[in-house]
Amino acid sequence: MEHHQCHLDGNESAECWISDVLDGIPLDEKSLPIDRINKCITCDAFAEAIERSTGRRRSDRVMTQAINRFLALFSNYNRELNDMADSLKEKIEELTVLKTVAEALLKATDLKKGLKIFLSGITSGEAFGFNRAVVFLVNHPRHRLEGVLGLGHLNVSSYGKTWDRLQREKLSFDQIVEKILNETDEPDNALSTAVAKIHIPLRINLGILPKSVILRKSFRIEEFKDEHSADKQVLGLFDRNPCAVVPIISKEVVLGVVVVDNPVTRRCISDEELSTLETLSYMTAARIDNLILQNQLELRVAQLEHVNALLQDNKNYLVETEPLIEAGRMATTIAHEIKTPLVTIAGYAMRAKKEHADGKDISHNLDVMLEEISRLEKLAGGILDFSRERKLTLETLDLNTLINETLDIVTDKLSYSNIEVIKNLCDKNLYIKVDRNRMKQVLFNLIDNAMQAMPDGGKLEVSTGTGSTYRWFKIKDTGCGMSKETVEQLFKPFYTTKSAGCGLGLPVSRRIVNDHGGYLEVESIPGEQSVFTVNLPAADEV
Amino acid sequence: MMSKLLIVEDEKNLLELYRMEFEEEGYSVATAESGKAGLELSETFKPDLVVLDIKLGDEEGLKVLSDFKHQSKDRPVVLNTAFTHYKHDFTSWAADEYVVKSGDLTELKSKIKALLERPKAQG
Ligand SMILES: Nc1ncnc2c1ncn2[C@@H]1O[C@H](COP(=O)(O)OP(=O)(O)O)[C@@H](O)[C@H]1O
Ligand SMILES: [Mg+2]
Numbered sequence: 001m002e003h004h005q006c007h008l009d010g011n012e013s014a015e016c017w018i019s020d021v022l023d024g025i026p027l028d029e030k031s032l033p034i035d036r037i038n039k040c041i042t043c044d045a046f047a048e049a050i051e052r053s054t055g056r057r058r059s060d061r062v063m064t065q066a067i068n069r070f071l072a073l074f075s076n077y078n079r080e081l082n083d084m085a086d087s088l089k090e091k092i093e094e095l096t097v098l099k100t101v102a103e104a105l106l107k108a109t110d111l112k113k114g115l116k117i118f119l120s121g122i123t124s125g126e127a128f129g130f131n132r133a134v135v136f137l138v139n140h141p142r143h144r145l146e147g148v149l150g151l152g153h154l155n156v157s158s159y160g161k162t163w164d165r166l167q168r169e170k171l172s173f174d175q176i177v178e179k180i181l182n183e184t185d186e187p188d189n190a191l192s193t194a195v196a197k198i199h200i201p202l203r204i205n206l207g208i209l210p211k212s213v214i215l216r217k218s219f220r221i222e223e224f225k226d227e228h229s230a231d232k233q234v235l236g237l238f239d240r241n242p243c244a245v246v247p248i249i250s251k252e253v254v255l256g257v258v259v260v261d262n263p264v265t266r267r268c269i270s271d272e273e274l275s276t277l278e279t280l281s282y283m284t285a286a287r288i289d290n291l292i293l294q295n296q297l298e299l300r301v302a303q304l305e306h307v308n309a310l311l312q313d314n315k316n317y318l319v320e321t322e323p324l325i326e327a328g329r330m331a332t333t334i335a336h337e338i339k340t341p342l343v344t345i346a347g348y349a350m351r352a353k354k355e356h357a358d359g360k361d362i363s364h365n366l367d368v369m370l371e372e373i374s375r376l377e378k379l380a381g382g383i384l385d386f387s388r389e390r391k392l393t394l395e396t397l398d399l400n401t402l403i404n405e406t407l408d409i410v411t412d413k414l415s416y417s418n419i420e421v422i423k424n425l426c427d428k429n430l431y432i433k434v435d436r437n438r439m440k441q442v443l444f445n446l447i448d449n450a451m452q453a454m455p456d457g458g459k460l461e462v463s464t465g466t467g468s469t470y471r472w473f474k475i476k477d478t479g480c481g482m483s484k485e486t487v488e489q490l491f492k493p494f495y496t497t498k499s500a501g502c503g504l505g506l507p508v509s510r511r512i513v514n515d516h517g518g519y520l521e522v523e524s525i526p527g528e529q530s531v532f533t534v535n536l537p538a539a540d541e542v
Numbered sequence: 543m544m545s546k547l548l549i550v551e552d553e554k555n556l557l558e559l560y561r562m563e564f565e566e567e568g569y570s571v572a573t574a575e576s577g578k579a580g581l582e583l584s585e586t587f588k589p590d591l592v593v594l595d596i597k598l599g600d601e602e603g604l605k606v607l608s609d610f611k612h613q614s615k616d617r618p619v620v621l622n623t624a625f626t627h628y629k630h631d632f633t634s635w636a637a638d639e640y641v642v643k644s645g646d647l648t649e650l651k652s653k654i655k656a657l658l659e660r661p662k663a664q665g
Contacts, residue, residue: 339624339643340553346645347559368555499554 016045094276097121097173102283104177111288111295112149116180118284119151122260124173128273130260134195134237135248137256137292138213143202145209145256147195153263154190198233206230208245213254218246220274224261242268246277250289337379337494337502341372348372375502382504392435392515396542399430399464399471406443407462414447418457426464430471433539438512445505446475446532452498453479453530470518470535481526490522545658546570548589550580550606551622560593563647564654577606584613591658592619593650594637607637618657622650 018040040046101121108114115135122133132152136145171179188196202210207229208219221228224238241261248255258281260269352365403425414421450460458478465472482490489495491510496503510520518536547569551557557573564571572587574580577594584592592610596603610619618638639653 336624340556343624343643343645344553344556344559347556347563347647348645350645350647351559351563368558372555 016040016043016049018046019049095279098276098280098283100173101280102287104173105284105287107177107181108287108291109181110298111291113180114288114291115149116151117177118258118280118288119149120176120180121173121280122258122277123151124171124176128260128276130269130273131262131264132191133258133260134191135256135258136195136198136200136209138202138254139199142199145198145200145202145213147198148192148256150189150191150195152191154194194233194237198231198237200229200231200234207234209234209257209259212245212247212257216247216249216254218244218274218278220244220269220271222268239263242266244269244274244277246274246281248281248285248288250285253289255285255289255292334379334383334494338376341376341379345369345372345376379502379504382502382508392438394433394435396431396433396539397436399432399473399536400425402434402436402439403443403462403464403473406440406447410444410447414451414460417451417454419451419454420457420459422459422461424461424463426466428466429541430464430466431539431541432471432536434516434536435512439516439536442509442512442534443473443475445509446534449505449532450475450477450479450530452501453477453481466538467535469538471538472533472535474531474533476529476531478529481528481530482522482524483526487522487524544568544570545591546572546587546589547591547593547654548572548574548580548584548587549593550574550577551593551595552576553595560647563651567651577603577609581606581609581613584610589617591617591654593622593654594619595643596621596623618660620650620654620657 098121101118104117104121105114108117119133119135122128123130130152132150134150134152135148137148138144139146200206200210202213204211204214207227208221209229209231211217212219221243223240224235224243225240226235228238228243229235238259238261241263243259243261245257245259247257258277260277262269348365348368352362352369355362355365403423407421407423411421447460454460454477461474461476463474463476486497491507492503493507494503513520513534513536516536518534521533521535522530523533524530547564549557549560549564549571551560551573552575554575557575561571561573572583572589574583580592580594594603594607594610596607607619607621610617620639620641621637622641622643624643638657641650641653644650
């Protein structure tokens with residue numbers, strides 16, 4: 001039965017495919033030889049296969065039926081193919097447009113331009129033609145979404161003619177990009193200005209914007225209503241418009257969301273548009289991520305440049321800022337320092353009142369109160385010194401004379417405390433230009449500390465000398481000395497190891513010395529001695 | 543039986559005031575000028591309650607608080623400090639009470655009394 005064999009398969013032994021069909025084996029799309037069905041119809045093998053299986057008499061009818069079935073299948077299949085080809089073509093076109101946007105983004109030199117290009121791609125009409133698009137970026141440290149930029153009009157009333165004009169003007173996307181890349185210091189449009197005021201905490205119950213970030217999911221809304229945002233400004237912005245929200249995700253991190261809406265045309269956003277927008281977001285996310293990083297880097301660099309400029313402008317800046325930073329911390333510390341004696345005084349006062357009523361002796365209570373009050377007084381004095389206007393009244397004088405004047409005042413006190421004073425003064429006059437009273441204050445502070453370090457008596461050595469540019473004096477004691485830890489903290493305001501100390505003596509002294517252009521040095525051997533050296537710029541004799 | 547209080551406070555005068563006032567209230571009082579000394583003392587003294595002073599920004603103070611809690615979970619600790627600051631610091635939640643320092647000891651006294659009368663937690 002050679003003529004039953006198919007002529008078209010190029011396989012002489014193959015039976016015509018129609019035999020299978022007629023035997024009841026279902027015909028799937030793959031085995032249907034669509035391209036040659038017309039030839040099969042005229043093929044002998046085909047006709048014979050049908051004839052053989054059905055008998056001559058019914059062959060015509062069966063054949064007609066079979067052919068009709070095939071033709072129906074064929075046209076279905078063909079239509080699908082055509083549809084597929086069409087949508088593929090569309091997809092390719094769409095991707096090409098999206099690629100243009102993504103590529104244009106590469107030309108952007110900063111985040112703002114990048115986002116403008118991104119939004120233009122969304123609103124220009126070539127890819128989507130949404131009426132408006134707005135970008136919000138995630139501020140990760142603050143855990144919130146922040147409005148950054150918008151393209152389109154702020155409210156419907158401002159559309160009117162402008163919208164028509166824009167429609168007529170119709171710049172191509174390329175032209176828009178060109179414009180964006182060339183503009184400098186363009187002021188923000190009204191929409192961006194409004195959007196920049198919006199901050200939405202990243203909490204899932206605060207509407208679909210944060211929800212989109214948290215769930216990493218897009219949303220499509222026919223009417224933007226109360227339930228879609230807890231933020232009044234957001235509600236006002238997208239007021240009952242058809243909207244879509246799409247997250248921008250790069251390397252697993254949500255950078256932000258883009259929101260599009262159609263307040264003018266009021267056209268609802270289709271699933272296709274949404275998925276195209278998702279594609280665009282996907283294609284551009286990495287670049288936006290880079291631009292964000294670059295932006296942060298630029299901000300840091302700008303900050304550093306600013307600081308650097310300040311440093312250049314004013315070499316003393318560092319010296320000045322340190323106490324400034326310290327000042328904030330100090331305010332809290334001062335409050336604490338004052339509060340403790342106050343609480344103590346109040347406590348003893350209440351006790352005294354009670355005991356007095358009981359006819360008891362209250363002198364112990366009063367002693368403690370006096371002690372705490374004198375501590376408060378010292379503290380107040382120290383704070384005043386610290387915050388006093390730092391204007392110096394300079395005069396040229398001999399360092400040795402200054403030392404002698406000061407020691408005269410404290411001699412009695414020292415000998416009373418069993419402290420022997422050893423003077424080791426340079427035999428030349430050592431001229432310095434200083435504020436006499438303030439420099440005396442430094443001396444008092446240092447001698448005071450030395451005395452307190454030697455409660456059981458000891459030796460206080462005061463020496464002076466000179467280098468080529470600096471004159472110096474040293475105060476050396478044979479007291480308790482200081483641990484390494486204490487030396488590190490020495491100049492911190494309020495640092496003290498004494499129960500009645502206020503910890504301002506050394507910080508104030510150092511500030512005075514620094515104000516004179518000098519510096520203070522410390523050396524100590526714990527348990528043996530401490531030496532404080534004050535170096536001051538040398539002055540010429542007047 | 544006399545309840546035993548351990549008071550940790552680095553201001554000598556204030557510590558002395560607390561000791562006098564609480565002894566007059568009928569407590570047996572031990573005092574320490576530092577957290578470390580307090581922890582050591584409490585091993586032998588076995589106080590029923592600890593009053594602990596914590597300075598602003600004092601990391602060590604909060605550590606001492608948790609050390610006291612480790613020593614004995616059910617023994618109440620009252621934080622006594624100059625500032626309301628710690629009220630908001632979750633690390634201080636381990637304390638059973640929080641009293642802002644004041645010359646008027648009425649609040650401190652009544653809170654200590656309430657804590658000591660509180661039925662012991664089961665288990
Ligand atoms: N000569 C010294 N010997 C030992 N320790 C000293 C000496 N001078 C200063 N100190 C240490 O430095 C701390 C800070 O000193 P200061 O600022 O004058 O404040 P105050 O004397 O009120 O404590 C002192 O509490 C003490 O511990
Ligand atoms: Mg001092």
